[in-house]
Amino acid sequence: LTWLRTFKEPEGHVARWLQQQGEFDFEVIYRPGRKHQNADALSRGSCKQCCPTTCTTIDNIALSNQRWQRSPIWPAWIPAQLEREQQKDPDIARMCRWVATKTLPGRCPTGSSRTLQSLLLQKDQFMVKDGILL
Known part of the structure; x- marks a missing residue:
């Protein structure tokens, strides 16, 4: 994080990270490595002598052929309605x-x-299709 803040004129993904x-x-x-034993310990696997683990082998996994109906979390937008809403927002x-x-x-x-x-920083990722900013 300190490194990110050293740029005089950040561009691209560095600029996006700084904005976020x-x-x-x-x-x-800054904390030297010797003061980060807590984080270091979390990234290492457990000692097999101190913490024996038992693993169960799964020979067969029964899969269900049951179909799940997907339901959208948000209601479906009608394209004309989405275009209207985007045009109401001055930035979009x-x-x-x-x-x-x-x-x-x-x-x-x-x-x-x-x-x-923020939108301009992501300008290369946008396109307009049927009047809708994607």
């Missing part, structure tokens, strides 16, 4: 226009919201 970290209030404190509507017309700015316009700044 910016949402949290924390302080990075602006990003949608930029992506659709292929006129993405090189830098975020002055006074842009944090949402629009």
Whole structure:
């Protein structure tokens, strides 16, 4: 984490990581390796002499042919409704226009919201299909 904060002008995934970290209030404190025995112990397997474990071998696993009906957690969106909702949001509507017309700015316009700044950092991942920003 300390390394991430050393960049003068972060780009790409480093900029995204820094932006995500910016949402949290924390302080990075360096601790030498000898003070990290607790984390080191968690990453190691248990001692077989001190903590014997018994493993049960499973010869056959019975699988059920039962079909499960999948139900969506969120209600299905009608494309026209989704497009309307995206156009109501000023940041998403602006990003949608930029992506659709292929006129993405090189830098975020002055006074842009944090949402629009975040969207612009991910600009290469977007496309517009049937008027919907994907």
